[in-house]
Each structure stands twice: as structure tokens, then as C-alpha cells.
């Protein structure tokens with residue numbers, strides 16, 4: 001039985017209620033988490049405030065940095081344990097779970113080094129004045145995170161917030177809490193002061209909503225769906241609490257005829273099958289120049305047919321989806337495709353020994369998807385790649401920008417001028433040229449435009465969002 005983690009102690013919920021933890025590989029419950037409520041959130045926020053006022057705000061940047069570095073090292077030592085926890089909780093193949101644990105360690109390492117490097121400026125002003133700016137932490141920050149990359153998103157969000165001098169109350173997804181609860185324990189073991197990291201588990205409409213509305217929360221980082229992003233924004237707006245929103249995407253991979261297809265193909269496949277397509281930055285739309293459309297789909301189709309899907313512990317190309325409702329969501333999209341006569345090019349295969357009760361979905365490649373169809377507009381959040389062809393550069397830009405999202409774009413071309421023109425014209429928070437995702441890129445600011453959200457996490461840029469700027473004008477004659 002898992003408990004909340006508040007002020008460096010495991011505590012049961014005030015409600016005395018629990019929720020089951022389901023293994024997506026076989027659909028069976030194997031543990032329980034606390035079903036928290038507003039009272040639990042209140043306890044965590046108070047613990048965080050006490051920590052901020054009595055300990056955390058008194059530490060220098062260098063002291064905070066040493067703590068975060070010790071946590072990074074501890075996570076590294078426990079990477080296999082954390083990966084095993086995440087694997088069972090989220091259905092991640094071993095390679096992915098291990099990569100996530102190492103990325104978590106890397107976030108704390110990066111932000112450890114940043115703690116004592118966040119400074120203001122002196123500004124030129126009138127004769128007789130000295131004007132300074134200071135970057136001050138918001139105070140108690142709330143973090144509502146999703147189930148697809150719990151460790152990574154915890155690392156980037158909590159790592160950045162702590163580095164900037166804030167303390168944290170975290171609400172993980174009800175579908176994936178276990179790894180972050182363990183990380184909070186590891187943080188206590190390396191000397192993290194009680195109340196700097198607090199975790200309250202439970203449903204979004206209960207715990208997440210209470211966190212967004214709590215008057216003691218000074219900033220909210222939300223990573224999740226656009227729909228819940230709106231609810232968080234509305235809840236926070238009542239008391240003008242600043243919010244960072246990392247929402248979804250329908251990111252295009254744009255392939256021109258002069259692209260190096262040998263380099264592009266494995267990356268395009270990985271960008272849609274990684275984490276079973278449950279990635280906000282999944283390259284879920286494939287836009288291909290007409291003259292190579294047939295050739296590329298032919299090669300991709302062959303590769304899709306070789307993809308194998310099965311239990312997380314088998315460490316195949318693709319693991320299960322997170323839960324039954326997510327599986328149903330993907331099936332609904334595919335049945336819509338069938339009704340709209342959208343051709344299926346190829347599908348991977350679920351292995352025979354995958355339990356019938358697991359939440360599996362074979363990677364699926366679709367072609368000629370109309371730009372207005374929901375398969376080209378909405379996040380499937382499963383391993384489904386929607387492809388279409390374009391005539392020329394202008395048409396490619398038009399298709400790329402024809403959704404409400406704008407998170408990431410991939411551009412594949414050898415033409416240097418076109419690389420830059422496309423990078424400028426595509427509306428998204430990140431653009432990758434002849435690569436996609438840059439291997440995670442802890443150092444690279446990440447976030448969206450349009451319905452993909454606003455504000456940036458990752459990299460040094462995130463620290464600006466976790467602080468507020470104070471201007472001090474001194475008149476001294």
C-alpha cells in the first residue's frame with residue numbers, strides 16, 4: 001500500500017480511501033495508492049510553506065545545488081529500481097524505463113548546476129539612480145503531472161522549481177504515482193528538508209483541482225491534456241495564480257524529396273512508437289513530398305510490419321497502452337478511419353504470449369488522411385501515424401500549421417536555405433532539422449504555442465518561469 005509523502009513522511013489519506021494500481025501488461029491490480037482530497041492537499045501546502053519560510057529560503061544557491069546533485073547521484077544509484085517500478089506501473093519496455101530513470105537523474109544534475117547561476121541585472125537609468133533586477137522564487141509551487149513520463153516530467157518540473165528557490169507540492173497522475181513517491185523518499189535520504197517535496201496522490205478532479213484552487217499555491221505547472229489545462233487555468237485565474245501549461249501536440253514530420261531517407265526512417269518510426277505513441281511530442285503526422293510519397297510509404301510499411309508489441313518486461317519495440325480507456329480511445333480513432341475509407345498501409349503485431357487482459361495496440365500506418373479529419377487534427381495518444389502528401393514548400397507549411405497544436409516539428413531536407421525557411425514558418429515551440437527530439441535534450445527549452453500551451457520547461461529558460469522579476473530603483477543623488 002502506497003501512502004502520500006508529506007514533510008518527509010509517508011502518511012495515509014484523511015479520506016481513508018484508496019485506488020488500485022493496475023499493471024497495463026496484464027490489466028491486473030497489484031498495489032494501492034491513496035485517494036487524496038482537499039484536506040491532504042492543505043496539509044502538503046502547509047508543510048511546503050513551513051519548509052520555505054524556515055529552511056529553504058535561507059539556503060544559498062550553492063547549498064541547494066549540492067542537495068540536488070546528491071539527489072541526482074542517488075537516483076543514478078537507484079536507476080534500475082526506479083526503472084522497474086515505472087515499467088510495471090506504466091507498461092514501459094525496459095529500455096524506455098531505464099532511459100526515463102537516467103533522464104530523471106540528468107534533470108537534477110542539470111538543475112543542480114544552475115542553482116547558483118540565476119541572477120538579475122543592473123539597468124541603465126537616470127543620473128542619480130541605481131536600478132537592479134532580482135529573480136525571486138514564486139514560493140510554493142504546485143505540479144500536476146501526467147502518466148506518460150512520470151519520472152521525466154517530475155525531474156524537469158520539480159528540478160527547475162527547486163533550483164529557482166521554490167518548494168513543491170506534486171500531484172502525479174492516478175495512473176502512475178509509484179516512481180515519484182520513491183524519488184521523494186530518496187530525496188529525504190540525501191537530506192532534502194522536510195516539506196521541500198510533497199506528493200499527494202489521487203484523482204485529478206479531487207486532488208489536482210484542490211491544488212489549483214489552494215490559496216497557498218503561488219505557481220502551477222501543469223503537464224497534461226488541453227481539456228484539463230483549461231480547467232487548471234480557470235481554477236488558477238480566480239486568484240490570478242501564474243500557470244505554465246505543457247499540453248499536447250499533433251506534431252508533423254515533414255519529409256522533402258532530397259531527404260536522407262536512411263537516416264529519417266528509423267527516427268520517424270521511433271517518434272511515433274516510443275512509449276506506444278503516448279508522448280506529447282510524438283511525430284504523429286507524416287507529411288511527404290509527392291514525388292517520394294509512394295516510395296517512402298512502401299519502406300515505412302515494411303518496417304511497421306516488423307514492429308512487435310508485448311508485455312513491458314519482454315522489452316519489445318512497443319509495450320501496452322496505459323489503461324483500457326486509452327486502448328478504447330485508439331480503437332475509436334481507427335474505427336473512424338475505417339468509416340472514412342482512410343487506407344491502412346501496415347500494422348505491427350502483438351506477440352502471441354501477450355496476456356489478453358493487457359492493453360495492447362499494434363502500431364498502425366495510415367495514408368491519405370484528409371487534413372481536416374480528426375486523425376490529422378487530434379491527439380490519438382497511441383502508435384498511429386497519419387500520413388499525407390504535399391506539393392511544395394508552401395503546401396507543406398500550410399499542412400504543418402493546419403492544427404490547433406504547435407509543440408514540435410521535424411524537417412527532413414538537405415537544402416540549407418529550406419531548412420531555415422521551414423524552421424521559421426512552422427508554428428511550434430521546437431523544430432528539429434534532420435533529427436527529432438535531439439535525444440531528450442534536458443538542456444533545450446520545451447513547450448508549445450497555440451493549444452500546446454505556454455511557458456517553457458527544460459533548460460535554463462525554465463528557471464525564468466519559476467521566478468518572478470523584481471525591479472529595485474534606488475535614488476541616491
Ligand code: NAD
Pocket residue numbers: 144145146147148149171172173174202203204205206207208209210212223224225226228229231232246247248249279280281379381407452
Ligand atoms: P490529463 O490532462 O488527463 O491528466 C494530467 C494530470 O491532470 C493528471 O495528474 C490528472 O489527474 C490531472 N487532472 C485531471 N483532471 C483534473 C482537474 N479537473 N483538475 C486538476 N487536475 C486534473 O492528461 P493525461 O491523460 O494524464 O496525459 C496525457 C496528456 O498529457 C496528453 O494530452 C499529452 O499530450 C499531454 N502531455 C503533454 C506533455 C508536454 O510536455 N507538453 C507531456 C506529457 C503529456
